[in-house]
Amino acid sequence: MKKLIYGLTIAAGMVLATSCTEKLDELLENPNAVNANTASPDFLLNSIQLNYQSHWYGISDRGARLTRQINQGAALYEAAYSAGATNGTWSNSYANILADIKFLMPLAEKGNLQRHMGIAKTIKAMVLMDLVDTYGDVPYSEALNESNFNPKVDNGQAIYAEAFKILNEASVHFTVATSGGSPNDYFYNRNYTNWNRLVNTLKLKYFLTTKSVDKAASTAGINALIAGNALITTGGDFVFRFGTTAADPDSRHPKFGQYTAGGGDYQSTHFMHHLTVEKGFDDPRVRYYLYRQVLTNTTNVDEQECVSQIAPPHYLIGNYPYCNPAGNKGYWGRDHLDPDGIPPDGLKRTAYGVFPVGGRFDNNSATPVNNPALGNKGAGIHPIMLAAYVDFMLAEAALTLGTTGNAKTLLLSGIQKHMDYVRAFAVAGAEGALISAFEPAATFTGRVTNYKNYVSTQYDAATSDDARLNVIGTEYWLSLYGNGKESFDLYRRTGKPNRMQPALEAIPGPFVRSFLYPLNYIVSNSNAKQKQNLAVQVFWDKNPASPWIY
Numbered sequence: 001m002k003k004l005i006y007g008l009t010i011a012a013g014m015v016l017a018t019s020c021t022e023k024l025d026e027l028l029e030n031p032n033a034v035n036a037n038t039a040s041p042d043f044l045l046n047s048i049q050l051n052y053q054s055h056w057y058g059i060s061d062r063g064a065r066l067t068r069q070i071n072q073g074a075a076l077y078e079a080a081y082s083a084g085a086t087n088g089t090w091s092n093s094y095a096n097i098l099a100d101i102k103f104l105m106p107l108a109e110k111g112n113l114q115r116h117m118g119i120a121k122t123i124k125a126m127v128l129m130d131l132v133d134t135y136g137d138v139p140y141s142e143a144l145n146e147s148n149f150n151p152k153v154d155n156g157q158a159i160y161a162e163a164f165k166i167l168n169e170a171s172v173h174f175t176v177a178t179s180g181g182s183p184n185d186y187f188y189n190r191n192y193t194n195w196n197r198l199v200n201t202l203k204l205k206y207f208l209t210t211k212s213v214d215k216a217a218s219t220a221g222i223n224a225l226i227a228g229n230a231l232i233t234t235g236g237d238f239v240f241r242f243g244t245t246a247a248d249p250d251s252r253h254p255k256f257g258q259y260t261a262g263g264g265d266y267q268s269t270h271f272m273h274h275l276t277v278e279k280g281f282d283d284p285r286v287r288y289y290l291y292r293q294v295l296t297n298t299t300n301v302d303e304q305e306c307v308s309q310i311a312p313p314h315y316l317i318g319n320y321p322y323c324n325p326a327g328n329k330g331y332w333g334r335d336h337l338d339p340d341g342i343p344p345d346g347l348k349r350t351a352y353g354v355f356p357v358g359g360r361f362d363n364n365s366a367t368p369v370n371n372p373a374l375g376n377k378g379a380g381i382h383p384i385m386l387a388a389y390v391d392f393m394l395a396e397a398a399l400t401l402g403t404t405g406n407a408k409t410l411l412l413s414g415i416q417k418h419m420d421y422v423r424a425f426a427v428a429g430a431e432g433a434l435i436s437a438f439e440p441a442a443t444f445t446g447r448v449t450n451y452k453n454y455v456s457t458q459y460d461a462a463t464s465d466d467a468r469l470n471v472i473g474t475e476y477w478l479s480l481y482g483n484g485k486e487s488f489d490l491y492r493r494t495g496k497p498n499r500m501q502p503a504l505e506a507i508p509g510p511f512v513r514s515f516l517y518p519l520n521y522i523v524s525n526s527n528a529k530q531k532q533n534l535a536v537q538v539f540w541d542k543n544p545a546s547p548w549i550y
Contacts, residue, residue, distance in 0.1 A: 259360075
């Protein structure tokens with residue numbers, strides 16, 4: 001014991017002696033702060049993955065509203081998307097995800113944590129491309145430099161090229177033979193073959209997105225990926241899965257809140273029209289996507305003002321759906337850029353269904369959604385990149401670039417895969433028995449076959465590549481419910497689907513081709529310069545200016 005006390009005394013004396021020569025900043029260092037010696041690569045990667053799903057959700061939600069998958073409020077685009085509208089996306093991207101990845105890399109290199117680096121670099125590449133897709137030119141080469149508080153923007157095309165390079169690096173990390181550590185993997189549960197397939201699929205998206213910039217490079221790049229046969233396939237879908245825990249932290253899908261008190265988002269009249277009216281029969285997925293709280297539409301103007309009004313002249317001239325889809329089936333939503341206030345319709349408007357939010361399957365029960373114990377209880381997903389999406393992208397490439405494959409065959413394959421995925425996801429949940437009883441598998445299969453036959457006939461009847469592209473784009477858009485990110489990119493890349501429901505205002509201002517730089521960036525960076533308006537196009541958007549899309 002005396003020896004132990006003596007040793008502690010000597011150690012204390014050495015600390016005191018040393019402290020006399022330490023710098024002031026070292027003396028004031030917070031012992032609880034995370035630094036390179038105390039940081040956990042596992043916890044850092046957890047944070048990166050969780051912040052990425054949040055980042056993706058914000059971008060996806062805006063894209064879904066702009067492409068009429070869910071309702072977009074406000075009368076004008078500039079009112080809906082002011083400079084402060086995307087502050088969260090900007091700060092999460094830079095201060096959280098990219099900063100954590102920068103901090104993680106030397107730690108992972110030191111520990112030979114190859115899989116950590118592969119996951120982190122894949123997410124970094126996605127975030128960089130997301131930022132360019134959202135804003136255009138953004139800071140990169142001077143960003144995350146603690147000595148530079150006013151980073152300048154880099155060219156968006158150059159950032160895209162850097163993201164592609166990072167994807168190549170990530171692929172090596174997933175395939176190298178030896179690796180330390182075993183990261184917590186929220187997406188693929190440590191299946192690195194699937195991670196590598198995701199990397200290749202992101203390259204496919206890269207080439208498809210940039211096809212108007214370099215057609216030859218995109219054609220060659222996509223053909224090489226097809227020949228490599230290593231894109232996402234059935235079972236390798238890249239999704240983020242939510243749980244059913246309501247306590248803090250709430251693990252349920254962020255849009256499941258509609259099931260706790262009613263209300264929530266309005267569904268899009270235009271999207272519901274395409275699901276229930278446009279083809280003359282219901283889309284097989286509509287009862288999975290949407291849940292009706294009532295089976296007939298209201299006639300009460302206090303609940304839905306538009307039921308007593310005539311459609312605006314530009315709606316009548318264009319023969320666009322207005323107020324509610326035809327048929328009086330209870331599909332109750334709102335038109336594009338409807339700025340009305342909120343009436344007492346929270347337990348009557350159409351709600352989110354079982355896919356992808358984890359709500360209820362519509363079996364005509366028509367009961368209010370304010371019971372979170374029913375349905376899938378919030379165990380939904382973010383469908384970030386599905387195998388079905390790959391087929392739709394390859395169909396577009398085959399038609400517009402002449403890449404390997406038959407566009408129609410790929411289109412029909414994409415439809416089949418997505419229908420199967422939606423059904424399988426729903427049946428595997430808490431309402432599986434209810435769904436199977438209401439709609440047996442054979443019934444669903446027959447409806448899918450009829451749907452595909454209709455689309456096949458529609459495609460064959462198209463007399464131009466533009467018309468055929470509209471068939472592909474429309475079916476991809478219908479399959480992207482829950483993924484507004486890809487829907488918004490598709491719309492700017494192709495202008496499809498055409499004949500989107502216009503705003504209620506005849507002149508709603510320029511459609512969002514890119515978002516304004518966030519207010520938190522503009523006010524804190526002396527080199528920041530706000531863009532002229534929302535009509536500024538990102539580098540890969542070579543299509544005509546509005547009103548080509550609106």
